[in-house]
Amino acid sequence: MTSPSGSTFDEAKEFLALYPEIEAIDIVLVDCNGIGRGKIIRRHELESVYKSGRPMPTSILGLDICGEDVHETGLTWDTGDGDMRAWPIPGTLVPLHGTTPPRGQVLMSMYHLDGQPMLSDPRHALARQLADMSTRGLVPAGAFELEFFLLSNKRDADGRVRPAEAVLDGRVSGKTEVYSVDHLHGMEPLFSDIYAGAKAQALPVETVISEYAPGQYELTLNYRTDLMRAADDLTMLKRLVRMQARRHGVTACFMAKPFENYAGSGMHLHVSMPDKNGKNIFSEKTPGAYEPTLLNAMGGLLATMPESMLVFAPHANSWRRFVSQSYAPMAPTWGVNNRSVALRVPEGDVRARRIEHRPAGVDTNPHMVAATVLAGIAKGLDEKLDPGAEVTGNGYENTPKLEGDTPADWRSAIEAAKASSFLKSALGEELHRTFTAIKQAEYLRVARTVSELDYHLYLHEV
Structure with a gap:
């Protein structure tokens, strides 16, 4: 056939x-x-x-x-x-x-x-949302960022994971080393193989950064005019990084939060909205005045964010990432050139005006994230939703009072997702049923597991 x-x-x-x-x-x-x-x-x-x-x-x-x-x-x-x-x-x-x-x-x-x-295949959910955008004369474009940790294959004396030694010379660093170019040199053989693999796969991998935690890195992907391909890029790059790290004797970790005292790993999605003639409808016509389409799109994303959080934070560990001053958003907020909010409007050329969607962790499915983001944007455009006041300065302290309750934990997010008509529409009924059933089963697995922390807290004390 x-x-x-x-x-x-x-x-x-x-x-x-x-x-x-x-x-x-x-x-x-x-x-x-x-x-x-x-x-x-x-x-x-x-x-x-x-x-x-x-x-x-x-x-x-x-x-x-x-x-x-x-x-x-x-x-x-x-x-x-x-x-x-x-x-x-x-x-x-x-x-x-x-x-x-x-x-x-x-x-x-x-x-x-x-x-x-x-329809339980996540790719089809994104395909449906892209088809919906096409009927509006829109062709979403974008790219994901990949944050991850490189960890040693051996645990420390307390059984905890620890940053990997430099594959070049075995040097050990427990420092944050954010934006240190010299620190990157220690992983040069591994990143050289990642770039070689990316070239073979035609993946538009660009900048590598030493991120805001010991052993944490970021790889950026160039923009795609096809958001489906952008999600495929992220999927293929994760597999590539994991495979090459293993070949170099270290572990690529895509948990959202492997270290409790340091920042976790996000999977930020940058999305713009060209029409079929290539004109970005988010680009402002008047300097200093953001387009209603951009504001309405963010209004839809903020309005639907509480019930969508299970897509952006699907695991028990995902919720440990949301900590004040950790570069992970704590509330559905927006701002310009501000990394303390959930939706960031980056500075730059107005023709490339875009939304940086920051809630998703690196432990998510990129096709489901993109499908949910597009559905939120569509709702905002259709209903002309107001995103509210821009957050300026420290978004962890200057967050306005918001209507509706953002889930506080994994269990609350599961219940919110199960009850959400928006999420059912965004993912489709079949994928929504599959996804929420899997998350409920995983929650029960975690809830009934007696962990080492239980013994530490209670074995000799109660």
């Missing part, structure tokens, strides 16, 4: 001809936790994947963070755990740098056997 994803057999043939040394290919389907699920196929199997897709069990999109079935999703025994068909995503068939033997990778998306989208 014709590929419903738009992939073509010619892409596979050209890839195999260009890379005769490649022996195997990772076929990767990304679930709502952002985890790549799939198989490693042999070279001779690739053509059949492009001709006929690849059977995958329905339940693969209903797994929790540990890879166990969540029956409440309805994707396991309710369907007999039958197969659906995964198809390649055009433009994502790439070589993997430095693998032995040489290997490639292709992202996949799930469809029913008749070719209809399988």
Whole structure:
């Protein structure tokens, strides 16, 4: 049958001809936790994947963070755990740098056997929101930022994780080292391989930064005129960083908050809104006067942020990132050139006017984040929502009184998401059901687990 994803057999043939040394290919389907699920196929199997897709069990999109079935999703025994068909995503068939033997990778998306989208696949939620924007004459553009930690494979004497030694010479630093160029030199061999891998995959990876915690780094991605491709970029870059870090003997950590006393890792989304003629509707016509479209878009994002927080902070650890003066937002606020708010309008050329959406942690699914952000923007544009007063100065102290309650913790976010008609519309009913069922199951797993902290606090005291 014709590929419903738009992939073509010619892409596979050209890839195999260009890379005769490649022996195997990772076929990767990304679930709502952002985890790549799939198989490693042999070279001779690739053509059949492009001709006929690849059977995958329905339940693969209903797994929790540990890879166990969540029956409440309805994707396991309710369907007999039958197969659906995964198809390649055009433009994502790439070589993997430095693998032995040489290997490639292709992202996949799930469809029913008749070719209809399988709507628990997060890619389809973003595709639907992009199609909605297209009916408005809009073509969203953007890019994600990737913050992460490089950690030692060995714990410290207390069993805690610790920053990785420099792969160049083994030097150890427990300092924050923010923006230190010399500190980056110690990881130069690893970052050289990351850049080489990015070039092989046509990923627009640009600046590397030593971030605001020991062992923390940031890689930026160049803007895409296709927001779906921007989300794919982030997915592929995380896999690339994790693989190259492992090859260099360190661990790439994408937890939102691995160290309690330091800043966590965000996944900021920069989004602008060109029309079909390429004109950015967020760009102001009068200097110093922001366009109503920009303000209304932020109004929609702020109004929907409380009920959307489970998408932006989907795990128990995610909520430890929201700490005052940590560069993570504490309330649905906006400001100009201000990193203490949830929505930042960066300074710069008015033609590139954009919103930097800052709540999401690096532990989220980028396709779901982008879909939810676009749905919030659409609501703001349709209803002409007012974002309220701009926050100036210290947003952790100067936050105005806000209507509605922002969830205070993971459990509250799960309940807010389950009850949200907006989020159900943004993600689609099927993905909304799947996602909230998985999060509820994960919450119960955490809630019933007796941790080392329990013993520390209570073993000899109560």
